[in-house]
Amino acid sequence: MVAKTFVPVLLAFFVLTLATPNALSAERGVLVREAVIYLSPDITSSKLGEAGRGREMILLDRSKNWLHVEALLGFAKTPDPAFVEDEDMEGKTISGWILDTGLVWESTPNGDRILFGAAVDSEDEASRRHGRRGADQDALRLYRRVYDLFPTSPLAGEGLYRAADVKWQIEKSDVMSRPSAREKDASMREGMDEQPMKQVIKKFPGTKWADLAAFHLLDNKMCGDWQGTSKCPDKEAEMYEKYVKEHPQSPSAPEALYRATFRRAALVEIYKTEEQAKKSEESKSRAIALAQQLVSQYPQSDWSARGQMLLYLLQQGVPAYGNVVQ
16 A cells, blocks of 8 residues: 555656756856865865866755865866866866855856956956966856856856957967967967857857957968068958958957058068069058058057058058068
8 A cells, every 4th residue: 555655656756856857956156266175074074176266066965054066177067068178178076075155156146247257356367477376277267157157147248258268368378389380371380279269159149259259260360470472461461351341340350450451561562572563552552541441440449540650651651561771
Protein backbone atom coordinates (compact mmCIF):
# COMPACT_ATOMS: atom_id res chain seq x y z
CA MET A 1 0.00 0.00 0.00
CA VAL A 2 2.89 2.34 0.82
CA ALA A 3 4.58 1.65 -2.51
CA LYS A 4 1.35 2.37 -4.44
CA THR A 5 0.93 5.80 -2.84
CA PHE A 6 4.62 6.65 -3.17
CA VAL A 7 4.69 6.35 -6.97
CA PRO A 8 2.03 9.02 -7.75
CA VAL A 9 3.57 11.35 -5.17
CA LEU A 10 6.99 10.94 -6.78
CA LEU A 11 5.47 11.44 -10.24
CA ALA A 12 3.70 14.59 -9.09
CA PHE A 13 6.98 15.96 -7.70
CA PHE A 14 8.77 15.17 -10.98
CA VAL A 15 6.10 16.98 -13.02
CA LEU A 16 6.26 19.97 -10.69
CA THR A 17 10.03 20.08 -11.07
CA LEU A 18 9.76 20.11 -14.87
CA ALA A 19 7.13 22.83 -14.73
CA THR A 20 9.32 25.05 -12.54
CA PRO A 21 12.93 24.46 -13.67
CA ASN A 22 14.16 27.75 -12.16
CA ALA A 23 13.10 26.58 -8.71
CA LEU A 24 16.05 24.22 -8.58
CA SER A 25 18.44 26.10 -10.85
CA ALA A 26 21.69 27.19 -9.24
CA GLU A 27 22.28 30.88 -8.68
CA ARG A 28 25.22 32.43 -10.50
CA GLY A 29 27.47 35.07 -9.03
CA VAL A 30 30.65 36.94 -9.95
CA LEU A 31 33.46 37.97 -7.62
CA VAL A 32 34.52 41.60 -7.40
CA ARG A 33 37.29 40.68 -4.96
CA GLU A 34 39.91 37.97 -4.65
CA ALA A 35 38.67 34.97 -2.68
CA VAL A 36 40.26 31.98 -0.99
CA ILE A 37 38.40 28.71 -1.54
CA TYR A 38 38.40 26.52 1.56
CA LEU A 39 37.71 22.83 2.02
CA SER A 40 35.09 23.56 4.69
CA PRO A 41 33.38 26.70 6.09
CA ASP A 42 36.29 27.53 8.35
CA ILE A 43 39.29 29.79 7.65
CA THR A 44 41.52 27.29 9.43
CA SER A 45 40.59 24.51 7.01
CA SER A 46 42.68 23.56 3.99
CA LYS A 47 42.87 26.06 1.13
CA LEU A 48 41.83 24.53 -2.17
CA GLY A 49 42.73 27.51 -4.31
CA GLU A 50 42.09 31.17 -5.05
CA ALA A 51 39.64 32.90 -7.37
CA GLY A 52 40.27 36.35 -8.79
CA ARG A 53 38.00 39.22 -9.73
CA GLY A 54 35.53 38.37 -12.46
CA ARG A 55 35.47 34.65 -11.73
CA GLU A 56 32.05 33.05 -11.82
CA MET A 57 30.59 31.09 -8.91
CA ILE A 58 27.69 28.64 -8.88
CA LEU A 59 25.93 28.59 -5.51
CA LEU A 60 25.49 25.09 -4.04
CA ASP A 61 24.63 25.84 -0.41
CA ARG A 62 24.75 28.44 2.36
CA SER A 63 25.94 28.18 5.95
CA LYS A 64 25.76 31.33 8.10
CA ASN A 65 28.29 33.73 6.49
CA TRP A 66 29.74 31.06 4.21
CA LEU A 67 28.87 29.93 0.70
CA HIS A 68 29.42 26.48 -0.76
CA VAL A 69 30.22 27.16 -4.40
CA GLU A 70 31.51 25.65 -7.57
CA ALA A 71 34.18 28.07 -8.74
CA LEU A 72 34.44 28.23 -12.51
CA LEU A 73 38.13 28.80 -13.08
CA GLY A 74 38.39 27.27 -16.52
CA PHE A 75 37.14 27.27 -20.08
CA ALA A 76 35.20 24.03 -19.65
CA LYS A 77 32.47 25.87 -17.77
CA THR A 78 32.67 29.31 -19.37
CA PRO A 79 29.05 30.35 -20.17
CA ASP A 80 29.75 31.23 -23.80
CA PRO A 81 32.39 29.09 -25.52
CA ALA A 82 32.59 31.64 -28.34
CA PHE A 83 34.62 33.81 -25.99
CA VAL A 84 37.79 32.20 -24.68
CA GLU A 85 40.20 33.88 -22.30
CA ASP A 86 43.75 32.59 -22.42
CA GLU A 87 43.85 31.70 -18.75
CA ASP A 88 40.59 29.76 -19.12
CA MET A 89 42.07 27.10 -21.36
CA GLU A 90 43.06 24.83 -18.48
CA GLY A 91 39.47 23.89 -17.66
CA LYS A 92 39.74 24.16 -13.87
CA THR A 93 36.65 23.86 -11.66
CA ILE A 94 36.86 23.81 -7.85
CA SER A 95 34.10 23.11 -5.34
CA GLY A 96 34.60 24.57 -1.89
CA TRP A 97 33.63 27.26 0.61
CA ILE A 98 34.16 31.02 0.45
CA LEU A 99 33.14 33.88 2.70
CA ASP A 100 29.81 35.45 1.76
CA THR A 101 31.20 38.85 0.72
CA GLY A 102 32.10 40.59 -2.54
CA LEU A 103 29.84 38.54 -4.83
CA VAL A 104 27.43 40.03 -7.35
CA TRP A 105 24.45 37.81 -8.09
CA GLU A 106 21.88 37.91 -10.88
CA SER A 107 19.46 39.19 -8.23
CA THR A 108 21.80 41.92 -6.87
CA PRO A 109 20.27 45.41 -7.30
CA ASN A 110 22.36 47.41 -9.79
CA GLY A 111 24.53 44.34 -10.21
CA ASP A 112 25.37 45.27 -13.80
CA ARG A 113 26.65 48.69 -12.72
CA ILE A 114 28.65 47.19 -9.87
CA LEU A 115 30.41 44.74 -12.20
CA PHE A 116 30.99 47.44 -14.80
CA GLY A 117 32.42 49.76 -12.17
CA ALA A 118 34.74 47.04 -10.91
CA ALA A 119 35.87 46.42 -14.49
CA VAL A 120 36.61 50.11 -15.09
CA ASP A 121 38.55 50.22 -11.82
CA SER A 122 40.63 47.19 -12.82
CA GLU A 123 41.29 48.64 -16.28
CA ASP A 124 42.47 51.88 -14.69
CA GLU A 125 44.68 49.88 -12.34
CA ALA A 126 46.17 48.01 -15.31
CA SER A 127 47.10 51.32 -16.96
CA ARG A 128 49.17 52.42 -13.98
CA ARG A 129 52.93 51.90 -14.08
CA HIS A 130 52.95 49.89 -10.87
CA GLY A 131 49.36 48.73 -11.01
CA ARG A 132 48.00 45.49 -9.60
CA ARG A 133 49.40 42.45 -11.31
CA GLY A 134 46.83 40.76 -13.54
CA ALA A 135 44.49 43.77 -13.43
CA ASP A 136 44.11 43.67 -17.22
CA GLN A 137 42.78 40.11 -17.07
CA ASP A 138 40.53 41.08 -14.15
CA ALA A 139 39.07 43.89 -16.27
CA LEU A 140 38.59 41.54 -19.21
CA ARG A 141 36.63 39.04 -17.11
CA LEU A 142 34.56 41.64 -15.26
CA TYR A 143 33.51 43.42 -18.45
CA ARG A 144 32.60 40.07 -19.95
CA ARG A 145 30.53 39.08 -16.91
CA VAL A 146 28.36 42.19 -17.31
CA TYR A 147 27.12 40.61 -20.51
CA ASP A 148 27.09 37.04 -19.15
CA LEU A 149 25.12 37.81 -16.00
CA PHE A 150 23.00 40.72 -17.28
CA PRO A 151 22.53 40.21 -21.05
CA THR A 152 19.59 42.65 -21.23
CA SER A 153 21.38 45.43 -19.32
CA PRO A 154 22.00 48.75 -21.10
CA LEU A 155 25.66 48.09 -20.28
CA ALA A 156 25.76 44.60 -21.82
CA GLY A 157 26.91 45.72 -25.27
CA GLU A 158 29.60 48.01 -23.94
CA GLY A 159 30.73 45.35 -21.48
CA LEU A 160 31.10 42.77 -24.25
CA TYR A 161 32.95 45.24 -26.46
CA ARG A 162 35.28 46.41 -23.70
CA ALA A 163 36.13 42.82 -22.82
CA ALA A 164 36.98 42.18 -26.47
CA ASP A 165 38.96 45.43 -26.62
CA VAL A 166 41.08 44.58 -23.57
CA LYS A 167 41.81 41.14 -25.00
CA TRP A 168 42.64 42.68 -28.40
CA GLN A 169 45.07 45.19 -26.87
CA ILE A 170 46.83 42.51 -24.83
CA GLU A 171 47.26 40.33 -27.91
CA LYS A 172 48.24 43.25 -30.14
CA SER A 173 51.03 44.26 -27.78
CA ASP A 174 52.41 40.74 -28.05
CA VAL A 175 51.91 40.39 -31.82
CA MET A 176 53.53 43.72 -32.62
CA SER A 177 56.58 42.95 -30.47
CA ARG A 178 57.55 40.00 -32.68
CA PRO A 179 59.87 40.22 -35.71
CA SER A 180 56.99 39.10 -37.94
CA ALA A 181 55.21 42.40 -37.19
CA ARG A 182 57.61 44.05 -39.65
CA GLU A 183 56.67 41.74 -42.50
CA LYS A 184 55.15 43.56 -45.45
CA ASP A 185 52.42 40.95 -45.97
CA ALA A 186 49.90 40.82 -43.10
CA SER A 187 49.41 37.10 -43.68
CA MET A 188 53.04 36.53 -42.64
CA ARG A 189 52.27 37.31 -38.99
CA GLU A 190 49.87 35.80 -36.49
CA GLY A 191 47.04 38.25 -36.00
CA MET A 192 44.80 38.98 -33.04
CA ASP A 193 41.92 36.60 -32.30
CA GLU A 194 38.93 38.03 -34.17
CA GLN A 195 36.21 35.92 -32.55
CA PRO A 196 35.45 38.26 -29.59
CA MET A 197 35.06 41.27 -31.91
CA LYS A 198 32.90 39.29 -34.32
CA GLN A 199 30.72 38.23 -31.41
CA VAL A 200 30.13 41.89 -30.50
CA ILE A 201 29.05 42.56 -34.10
CA LYS A 202 26.74 39.53 -34.04
CA LYS A 203 25.18 40.20 -30.64
CA PHE A 204 24.79 43.97 -30.99
CA PRO A 205 24.44 44.76 -34.72
CA GLY A 206 23.95 48.37 -35.73
CA THR A 207 25.35 49.77 -32.47
CA LYS A 208 28.46 51.84 -31.95
CA TRP A 209 29.99 48.84 -30.22
CA ALA A 210 29.65 46.85 -33.43
CA ASP A 211 31.13 49.80 -35.36
CA LEU A 212 34.12 49.93 -33.02
CA ALA A 213 34.61 46.17 -33.22
CA ALA A 214 34.62 46.33 -37.03
CA PHE A 215 37.33 49.00 -36.90
CA HIS A 216 39.53 46.78 -34.75
CA LEU A 217 39.28 43.98 -37.29
CA LEU A 218 41.11 46.14 -39.82
CA ASP A 219 44.31 45.80 -37.74
CA ASN A 220 44.82 42.24 -38.92
CA LYS A 221 44.73 43.39 -42.55
CA MET A 222 47.37 46.11 -42.26
CA CYS A 223 50.86 45.61 -43.66
CA GLY A 224 53.70 45.45 -41.19
CA ASP A 225 56.10 47.58 -43.23
CA TRP A 226 55.28 49.27 -46.53
CA GLN A 227 58.90 48.91 -47.59
CA GLY A 228 58.53 52.06 -49.66
CA THR A 229 56.16 50.55 -52.23
CA SER A 230 52.67 51.70 -53.20
CA LYS A 231 50.76 48.43 -52.89
CA CYS A 232 50.26 48.49 -49.11
CA PRO A 233 49.21 52.12 -48.55
CA ASP A 234 46.90 51.98 -51.55
CA LYS A 235 45.18 48.82 -50.29
CA GLU A 236 44.97 50.14 -46.73
CA ALA A 237 43.53 53.48 -47.84
CA GLU A 238 40.78 51.64 -49.71
CA MET A 239 39.92 49.62 -46.59
CA TYR A 240 39.70 52.72 -44.41
CA GLU A 241 37.63 54.58 -47.00
CA LYS A 242 35.24 51.63 -47.21
CA TYR A 243 34.93 51.55 -43.43
CA VAL A 244 33.90 55.22 -43.33
CA LYS A 245 31.26 54.65 -46.02
CA GLU A 246 29.81 51.67 -44.15
CA HIS A 247 30.11 53.16 -40.63
CA PRO A 248 29.75 56.95 -40.98
CA GLN A 249 28.41 57.35 -37.42
CA SER A 250 31.13 55.25 -35.83
CA PRO A 251 33.27 56.92 -33.14
CA SER A 252 36.22 55.53 -35.14
CA ALA A 253 35.11 57.04 -38.46
CA PRO A 254 37.21 60.24 -38.06
CA GLU A 255 40.32 58.18 -37.31
CA ALA A 256 39.64 55.88 -40.25
CA LEU A 257 39.22 58.87 -42.55
CA TYR A 258 42.46 60.41 -41.31
CA ARG A 259 44.34 57.17 -41.85
CA ALA A 260 42.99 56.95 -45.37
CA THR A 261 44.01 60.57 -45.99
CA PHE A 262 47.53 60.00 -44.69
CA ARG A 263 48.00 56.97 -46.93
CA ARG A 264 46.83 58.88 -50.00
CA ALA A 265 49.19 61.71 -49.04
CA ALA A 266 52.05 59.22 -48.61
CA LEU A 267 51.34 57.79 -52.06
CA VAL A 268 52.05 61.21 -53.60
CA GLU A 269 55.74 60.72 -52.78
CA ILE A 270 55.84 56.94 -53.16
CA TYR A 271 54.50 57.07 -56.72
CA LYS A 272 57.18 59.62 -57.57
CA THR A 273 59.86 57.11 -56.55
CA GLU A 274 58.13 54.56 -58.78
CA GLU A 275 58.14 57.08 -61.64
CA GLN A 276 54.34 57.15 -61.84
CA ALA A 277 53.71 60.89 -62.05
CA LYS A 278 50.06 60.54 -63.09
CA LYS A 279 49.22 58.35 -60.11
CA SER A 280 51.08 60.76 -57.85
CA GLU A 281 48.85 63.63 -58.97
CA GLU A 282 45.73 61.48 -58.65
CA SER A 283 46.74 60.55 -55.12
CA LYS A 284 47.21 64.20 -54.24
CA SER A 285 43.73 65.05 -55.46
CA ARG A 286 42.20 62.14 -53.56
CA ALA A 287 44.12 63.01 -50.41
CA ILE A 288 42.93 66.63 -50.56
CA ALA A 289 39.33 65.50 -51.08
CA LEU A 290 39.53 63.11 -48.12
CA ALA A 291 41.11 65.77 -45.88
CA GLN A 292 38.36 68.22 -46.78
CA GLN A 293 35.75 65.55 -46.03
CA LEU A 294 37.34 64.89 -42.64
CA VAL A 295 37.45 68.57 -41.72
CA SER A 296 33.85 69.23 -42.73
CA GLN A 297 32.23 65.97 -41.61
CA TYR A 298 33.88 65.62 -38.19
CA PRO A 299 34.83 69.18 -37.18
CA GLN A 300 34.91 68.50 -33.41
CA SER A 301 37.31 65.55 -33.61
CA ASP A 302 41.04 65.77 -32.91
CA TRP A 303 41.47 63.76 -36.09
CA SER A 304 39.88 66.68 -37.95
CA ALA A 305 42.65 69.00 -36.75
CA ARG A 306 45.24 66.49 -37.93
CA GLY A 307 43.40 66.31 -41.24
CA GLN A 308 43.61 70.09 -41.49
CA MET A 309 47.37 69.82 -41.04
CA LEU A 310 47.62 67.24 -43.85
CA LEU A 311 45.47 69.42 -46.08
CA TYR A 312 47.83 72.34 -45.49
CA LEU A 313 50.90 70.24 -46.33
CA LEU A 314 49.29 68.94 -49.51
CA GLN A 315 48.27 72.42 -50.66
CA GLN A 316 51.76 73.73 -49.90
CA GLY A 317 53.40 70.87 -51.75
CA VAL A 318 55.20 69.68 -48.61
CA PRO A 319 55.86 65.90 -48.51
CA ALA A 320 53.76 64.19 -45.82
CA TYR A 321 55.78 60.98 -45.95
CA GLY A 322 59.44 60.02 -46.02
CA ASN A 323 62.58 61.88 -44.99
CA VAL A 324 62.43 64.50 -47.71
CA VAL A 325 64.06 67.81 -46.70
CA GLN A 326 63.25 70.85 -48.82
